[in-house]
Amino acid sequence: MAGHSKWANIQHRKGAQDKKRAAAFAKLSKEITIAAKLGGGDIEGNPRLRLAVKNARAESMPKDNIQRAIDKGAGGDSGDYFDIRYEGFGPGGVGVIVECSTDNKNRTAGDVRSTFGKNGGNLGETGSVSFGFDQVGEIVFERAVGDEESVMEAAIEAGATDVEVEEEVYVIYTERDDFMEVAGNLDAAFPDHEAKSTKLVWKPQNYIEIDGDPALTLIKLIDALEDLDDVQNVYHSGDISEEALEAAE
Template sequence: MSGHSKWSKIKRQKGATDAKRSKVFTRLIKEITVAVKEGGPDPDGNPRLRLAIQTSKAANMPKDNIERAIRKGEGGEGNYHEVTYEGYATNGVAVFVECMTDNINRTVQNVRTIFNKNNGSLGTNGSLEFIFDRKGVFVIRKGEELVEEDELTLELIDAGAEEVEFDEEYITIYCAMEDFGALQKKVEELNLNVESAELQRLPNTTVEVHEPEVLRKIMKFIDALEDDDDVQKVYHNLELNEELANLMSS
């Protein structure tokens, strides 16, 4: 799962830039609102809300914003629908788009326009199921205390982890989608410093692109999708090499 490890590292690099944008807060507010409408305002009894609050805090969202989003969900505001779109960018790079919208017609039109303007090809739902696996991914920032890696790994595997990777600053944990809740509870019990915890779509095959100009075009396409207000997350299977890392962090 070394490719998954590279994915997490690049997501962290790009996250440092994205966190400066107010759009990140907008997306988190939507997630909190939907979580409250689905499972109520008590994070102790609502895993999705607990995770959304955790992610919002990691993104440095002010407490007042979080509380307002919870009240918004309690009041029934924000009639959002979760929709996904699948297709291909240049060079056969698979692109999976997750959206949260109060106007599906607007969203599909915007997504289709972005695909068309960037020489992409929008496909049918389910067409990329063979490329992406839905996995739980936890990114833990190491504390000052030394971590007994073998002992921690065994505890996490008992709770449902499929793989645990350690580097200098972070611990990255992967699990099957159905084990996400149990592993989330275990991480909380261990009082680990969670920087992010989410369900991601990880590619099981990747496409290599070495031409800098083509890479720039693909990244322009992905950035255009991410900049749309209705888009929550964008996944792709572009091989995460050093060239791409530099483009994404610049």
């Protein structure tokens, strides 16, 4: 169940810069508010809210911020939000999937389309990219959770489908429908360690190697998309060279 992972590559700059911390908190707060609005403020009775709060805690979001976001959604103080997925292409034919939560579909569509156009990409039709991805559960733990053998054994027993070993983290994958069950089993297996992130993701079936100027353009596109207020997650199929990642920092 081991292999070379692209997790750090795909997550190339998330959390790497202090200036992005506030933006990350804003996205996490938004997801908590939307989850509370759609399913109520009871964390145990609302799976989406439970996951949102879990991820916020993993990012060390203050408890007061989390509670305010829950109260805002449960109290009906937020607008009506819609989850929308956009698909497009970056330099070198790299597939890009953009997940948004918005209260204004026209604004979001315009912003996403413009961002693709200004950063070397182009927006495609729904389904033009996602057929090359699998939607799976992804649970990430710091390496401190245990040695490779014990983590892989725990993952297998929990019902995971794959484990990829990174320098600093373990990335555990699950079938989409088994995601919540496996996440709960892993929480029980590692009671002293909070998962770094727990979410459904779009995992590329194949990666496209990209280097030089096209790689830098792709990084610029991803960063620009992530900076949009309505964007919650961005996934892509680019295997960006280490040189390009270092040059972009």
